[in-house]
Amino acid sequence: MSTTIDDEVSAETPQQPTKKQRRAANIADAASGGLKMLLVKLLMLGLVDAIAIYGVIILASAEQWLVAAIVAVVAVIVNWIYFSRRKLPAKYLAPGVIFLVVFQVFVLVYTGYIAFTNYGTGHNGSKEQAVSSLMASSLQRVEDSPTYPVTVVDQGGTLGLLVTDPDGEALLGTNDAPLAPVDAEMDGDKAVAVDGWTTLQFGEVVTRTDEITALAVPFSDDPNDGALRTPDGSSAYLYLSNLEYDEAAGTMTNLDTGTVYSDIGTGAFTSDSGEELLPGWQIVVGFDNFVRAVTDERLAGPLVYVTLWTFAFALISVASTFFLGLFLAIVFNDMRMKGRKYYRVLMILPYAIPSFLSALIWAGMMNESFGFINQVLFGGASIPWLTDPVLAKFSVLLVNLWLGFPYMFLVCTGALQSIPEELQEAATVDGARPWAVFRLIKLPLLLVSVAPLLIASFAFNFNNFNVIYMLTDGGPRDSNAPIPVGFTDILISMVYKVAFTGQTRDYGLASAYSIIIFVIVAVISVIAFRRTKSLEELN
Amino acid sequence: MAAQQPVPGTQTGLVIGEAEEFADASTRASVSIARDGRGGGAGRELPRKPFNFRRWFFATGWRHVVGVVMVVFSLFPIVFVISSSLNPHGTLTGSNALFSAIGLDSYVRILTDPQVPFLTWFGNTLMIAGITAVLTVFLGALAAYSFSRMRFTGRRFGLISIVVVQMFPQLLAVVAIFLLMSAIGDWFPAIGLNTHIGLIMVYLGGALGVNTYLMYGFFNTVPASIDEAAKIDGAGHARIFFTIILRLVAPILAVVALLSFIASVNEFVVASVLLIDTDKQTLAVGLTKLVSNPRYADWSAFSAGAVIAALPVVALFLFLQKYIVGGLTAGAVK
Numbered sequence: 069m070s071t072t073i074d075d076e077v078s079a080e081t082p083q084q085p086t087k088k089q090r091r092a093a094n095i096a097d098a099a100s101g102g103l104k105m106l107l108v109k110l111l112m113l114g115l116v117d118a119i120a121i122y123g124v125i126i127l128a129s130a131e132q133w134l135v136a137a138i139v140a141v142v143a144v145i146v147n148w149i150y151f152s153r154r155k156l157p158a159k160y161l162a163p164g165v166i167f168l169v170v171f172q173v174f175v176l177v178y179t180g181y182i183a184f185t186n187y188g189t190g191h192n193g194s195k196e197q198a199v200s201s202l203m204a205s206s207l208q209r210v211e212d213s214p215t216y217p218v219t220v221v222d223q224g225g226t227l228g229l230l231v232t233d234p235d236g237e238a239l240l241g242t243n244d245a246p247l248a249p250v251d252a253e254m255d256g257d258k259a260v261a262v263d264g265w266t267t268l269q270f271g272e273v274v275t276r277t278d279e280i281t282a283l284a285v286p287f288s289d290d291p292n293d294g295a296l297r298t299p300d301g302s303s304a305y306l307y308l309s310n311l312e313y314d315e316a317a318g319t320m321t322n323l324d325t326g327t328v329y330s331d332i333g334t335g336a337f338t339s340d341s342g343e344e345l346l347p348g349w350q351i352v353v354g355f356d357n358f359v360r361a362v363t364d365e366r367l368a369g370p371l372v373y374v375t376l377w378t379f380a381f382a383l384i385s386v387a388s389t390f391f392l393g394l395f396l397a398i399v400f401n402d403m404r405m406k407g408r409k410y411y412r413v414l415m416i417l418p419y420a421i422p423s424f425l426s427a428l429i430w431a432g433m434m435n436e437s438f439g440f441i442n443q444v445l446f447g448g449a450s451i452p453w454l455t456d457p458v459l460a461k462f463s464v465l466l467v468n469l470w471l472g473f474p475y476m477f478l479v480c481t482g483a484l485q486s487i488p489e490e491l492q493e494a495a496t497v498d499g500a501r502p503w504a505v506f507r508l509i510k511l512p513l514l515l516v517s518v519a520p521l522l523i524a525s526f527a528f529n530f531n532n533f534n535v536i537y538m539l540t541d542g543g544p545r546d547s548n549a550p551i552p553v554g555f556t557d558i559l560i561s562m563v564y565k566v567a568f569t570g571q572t573r574d575y576g577l578a579s580a581y582s583i584i585i586f587v588i589v590a591v592i593s594v595i596a597f598r599r600t601k602s603l604e605e606l607n
Numbered sequence: 608m609a610a611q612q613p614v615p616g617t618q619t620g621l622v623i624g625e626a627e628e629f630a631d632a633s634t635r636a637s638v639s640i641a642r643d644g645r646g647g648g649a650g651r652e653l654p655r656k657p658f659n660f661r662r663w664f665f666a667t668g669w670r671h672v673v674g675v676v677m678v679v680f681s682l683f684p685i686v687f688v689i690s691s692s693l694n695p696h697g698t699l700t701g702s703n704a705l706f707s708a709i710g711l712d713s714y715v716r717i718l719t720d721p722q723v724p725f726l727t728w729f730g731n732t733l734m735i736a737g738i739t740a741v742l743t744v745f746l747g748a749l750a751a752y753s754f755s756r757m758r759f760t761g762r763r764f765g766l767i768s769i770v771v772v773q774m775f776p777q778l779l780a781v782v783a784i785f786l787l788m789s790a791i792g793d794w795f796p797a798i799g800l801n802t803h804i805g806l807i808m809v810y811l812g813g814a815l816g817v818n819t820y821l822m823y824g825f826f827n828t829v830p831a832s833i834d835e836a837a838k839i840d841g842a843g844h845a846r847i848f849f850t851i852i853l854r855l856v857a858p859i860l861a862v863v864a865l866l867s868f869i870a871s872v873n874e875f876v877v878a879s880v881l882l883i884d885t886d887k888q889t890l891a892v893g894l895t896k897l898v899s900n901p902r903y904a905d906w907s908a909f910s911a912g913a914v915i916a917a918l919p920v921v922a923l924f925l926f927l928q929k930y931i932v933g934g935l936t937a938g939a940v941k
Contacts (some may be wrong), residue, residue: 105845126794156844160753161765164746164815171784171812172772178783187786396677405667411674413925415681420924422872424891425913428898429688432906438699440687470680478932524817531776533876538895560778564876567782575782582779593774 113150117143142166176586183579186335186353189572190346195331198349199313202320202337203291204284207307216296216304217258220273220280221265227276229285230267231296231304232259240265241285247296273301311345320345357580370549370562371581375588377461378558381536382529385468386522392469393476394514398506400477401484412477419474427538430467434539454540457555464556468535472525483517484510523596530589531560551577559585692914697907713907714915725912727886728893733919735803735878735889736871739810743867744860746814747822752848754819755826756834766823773816777809778876784809785880801883809877818863825859826852858930865927869920890916 120143127136149155149162185191193201219230221240228242230252238252238259252259261267273280280301287293287306294308312321320329320337329337329345336348362368396415400408418426433440434453442449453463487510495505536542542557542565551574552565559581567578660668691702695710717725753759754766777784785800788809792799799805829852837847853860872891879892888896894912897903924931 123795130794132794157753157757157759157762160749160757160848164750164811164819167746167808167811168769168772168813168815171809172775172777172780175777175780175783175787175812176772176775178787179780182782182786396673399670399673402667402670405670407671407674411678413928414678415674416924416928417685417921418681420921421685421917422869422891422920424873424875424895425917426684428895429684429910429913431898432699432702432909433684433687435699438703440703443700443703470684474681482932527774531778533778534873534891537875541899560776563779564781567785568880575786579782582782585779586775589774593771 109150113147116146179579179582182575183357183583184352184354185350185576186348186356187350187575187579188577189574191335191348191350192575193347193349195349198336198347199320200286200291201347202345203309203311203313204295206309206311207284207295207297208310209297210294210306210308213306216306218296218298218302218304219258219260220268220276220283220298220301221262222268222272223265227279227283228265229283229296229298229304230259230262230265231285232257238262241296243283243285246286246288268301277301353576357576358584361577361580361584366548366550367577370546370551370553370557371584373555374553374557374559374562377556378530381461381464381468381532381558382526384465385472385529385532386526388465388469389472389476389525390480390518390522392473393478394480396473396477397480397484401481412481415477416474418470419472419478423471424534424538426471427467427535430463430470431539434463455544457544460540460544460556464535464539467539468529468532471535472529475525479518479521480514483514486517487513523593526596527589527593530558530592531585532558533560533564536561537564559588688910688913691907692910694907694910697910698904699906702906702910713905713911716905717908717912717915720908723897723908723912724886724893725915728888728890729916731803731887732872732890732916735807735810736868739807739871740864740868742807742811743814743818744864746811747816747819747863748853748856748860749848750815750819751822751826752852754823756831766820769815769819770817773813777813781876781880784877788881800881801887803882803887806878806881809881810871810874818867821863822856822859825856829855858933861927861930862933865923865931868923872916872920 120139123139124136124143127133127139146162146166149158214234216234217232221228221230226242228240228245229247230250231239231241231247232254233239236257238250238254239247240250240252240262241247250262253261268276281297281299284295284297284307285304286295291309291313294306296304297307298304310323312323313319314321318331321327322329327339327343329339329343332338333351334344334348335351335353337345360367361371400411402408431454434442436442436450436452436455439453441453442451452459454460491509491513492505495509500508536556536558540554540556542552542554542561544556545552545554551562552570553562557565563578563581563585566574566581686705687702690705691697692713693706693709693711694702695708695712697708697713717723750769754762788805789800791805792801796802797804798808833851833855834847837851842851872889874889875891875895878889879895882888882892885893890912894909894916898909903909
């Protein structure tokens with residue numbers, strides 16, 4: 069395990085290499101790839117730099133200064149690493165680490181942040197976005213307002229309205245950009261075209277009617293001024309919101325009913341009677357999501373049984389696959405048995421088939437009324453394999469056993485064969501019975517090598533989303549819970565459902581659940597790895 | 608049915624009968640027996656004992672019973688799906704009579720159904736999983752090389768933190784990934800939400816992980832003297848890595864590539880969240896949504912799709928089987 073060499077050019081080693089060593093390293097480097105390698109390196113770095121510069125320009129124009137700065141800094145570091153003669157380990161680690169940091173470490177931290185917000189359906193933007201969205205959704209046409217001749221124009225898929233105001237001036241605006249004066253080409257009194265935008269022809273106007281009627285171009289920066297909308301693509305009318313936004317007081321007033329909705333710090337305008345105007349906006353809610361998850365009775369109940377089932381599922385899956393795999397490994401480890409190769413190939417087929425397919429196939433076979441198992445194996449019985457809370461759990465375990473035993477079989481076979489033959493011979497000479505040889509000598513040795521894999525297998529099954537989701541979809545559904553959770557849901561499938569299915573998506577709560585799972589997994593892993601000390605080998 | 612099955616085994620029983628003096632029949636025979644058996648045939652004629660079924664059964668016959676039972680357990684879902692895929696016009700119920708009708712109609716249906724862009728899904732899956740596998744192996748091998756061959760401050764910390772970070776699977780952070788990718792999509796639509804590049808990048812976040820660890824173990828088994836010899840001959844680190852080490856560790860690269868390929872083919876959560884358009888989706892997302900759609904009742908067509916989808920993976924698996932077993936075992940006995 070320790071047949072490694074010490075590389076003289078190491079990243080942070082403080083001691084300076086001697087002049088001779090440096091020269092040797094330089095010669096080696098020069099000999100390494102020569103001009104061709106250098107060219108490739110320059111080309112790659114140039115590509116990286118070009119992409120980085122492009123990214124920084126785009127981000128800067130979007131005024132995302134922080135992100136732009138981060139991109140720039142990373143690009144500089146990458147250049148520094150690859151132009152340096154010293155940072156050898158960094159050269160090999162950098163590409164993977166960049167992806168690791170962005171898509172594992174950063175999203176982990178970000179998950180932590182989301183868990184403390186009310187992010188989700190109705191709360192997925194800033195306050196300004198919520199205000200304009202509320203105003204836009206309550207627009208009503210103003211009676212007797214002037215008619216504005218308009219031309220629909222397009223720029224890279226974004227529709228805009230080219231408006232001629234009663235004074236004959238041309239204005240251009242989109243959903244996001246309020247009307248602003250432009251130099252337009254006039255056809256009589258009506259502005260018909262403008263540079264940089266494509267004027268929609270009649271046919272296009274007809275095919276994109278839905279998009280065009282959904283356009284609401286703000287009249288000005290102040291949402292209270294209303295917006296222009298066109299029902300037909302040729303003339304627009306002024307629409308005013310029946311909500312009035314008072315920025316100073318931070319209140320929304322419904323002009324029809326006179327109800328005042330104010331910002332009381334819950335991320336939505338709320339009336340005195342507690343009625344909320346949605347969409348609201350995203351705020352940091354502190355530990356609310358965690359408190360809700362564990363104290364709200366309708367949420368805490370599911371959390372407890374889902375957690376218990378997750379542990380049961382993972383433990384039983386590991387145990388059942390391991391024992392079946394071990395048993396088979398022992399059975400087929402007999403040299404006298406012919407045809408072992410064929411048995412092995414056939415038995416590892418379940419492992420070779422993508423598990424999402426197997427789970428879907430099993431779901432079909434276990435169908436209560438039409439499935440193969442009920443119809444053929446049980447002669448037409450209607451056993452609710454997937455719809456009864458208890459049987460569904462059994463089915464999930466059975467299918468997971470089917471999916472998982474080949475892996476354990478392979479692993480145990482390998483581990484058994486690596487146990488020296490002499491141990492068995494010595495024990496037999498000493499008069500040990502086969503069972504004793506196995507129990508007292510082989511099993512402990514086997515466990516030493518297999519234990520880390522059992523832990524890994526536990527961790528895998530702890531988050532084994534596919535089997536649960538494809539087979540039962542977590543069902544049967546628990547109708548008492550306010551979130552779409554079922555009796556075979558494990559924690560990870562519950563997170564997915566809370567975040568991405570159903571009418572309301574609750575990213576905050578889902579992230580809080582994720583954090584809870586993080587903590588559980590971390591505690592288990594620390595304990596487990598302490599016990600096996602498998603990391604001892606690293607030095 | 609088990610009793611008739613071990614026909615090839617009977618042969619075994621006869622051959623093995625030569626070495627029957629070993630009393631502990633139920634335990635695994637030592638290597639020496641196999642060697643004896645092989646050598647015996649070539650050189651001297653061993654006295655043959657008459658075939659004794661009882662003795663044969665307790666030595667190896669019962670193993671065939673276990674084997675047959677397990678093969679039936681392993682294969683019957685596979686047989687079922689192959690049978691129903693060959694059923695020309697089958698619902699779920701219609702598929703229960705195994706091999707009652709044979710035809711390739713359902714394959715034609717799944718490939719041509721305008722509602723189901725199966726081939727697009729298939730292509731997407733192969734492309735995403737393939738590119739991810741190649742890049743994962745490359746990034747992982749780079750990291751494993753530096754961990755295995757260089758000594759630097761933070762090396763141990765790096766190795767441990769890779770293992771630790773991997774304990775939190777990406778699917779737990781799927782909400783954050785979704786929001787991150789939709790933010791990226793606002794600025795760079797080409798690599799953000801609903802793009803294959805975006806999905807591949809997310810998958811590459813896991814490139815350093817268990818895979819690196821597997822490779823690291825294997826890299827360590829390649830003697831460092833090879834590097835040193837190459838260095839003396841004037842090779843630099845890049846040449847050593849690309850032209851020497853990568854060839855010597857090819858088996859583990861194959862294993863990691865395959866494991867990564869299968870993992871991406873199987874991946875549902877991130878793909879279902881990031882890929883919105885039906886035409887962009889992968890098989891896992893598309894087929895799952897298809898089957899869970901109550902209006903879709905063409906089980907035969909789905910089965911045909913499943914068979915087509917499983918074929919390349921199974922073929923790769925069987926082709927690389929030797930390496931996979933070796934790789935898993937190397938992991939097991941490290």
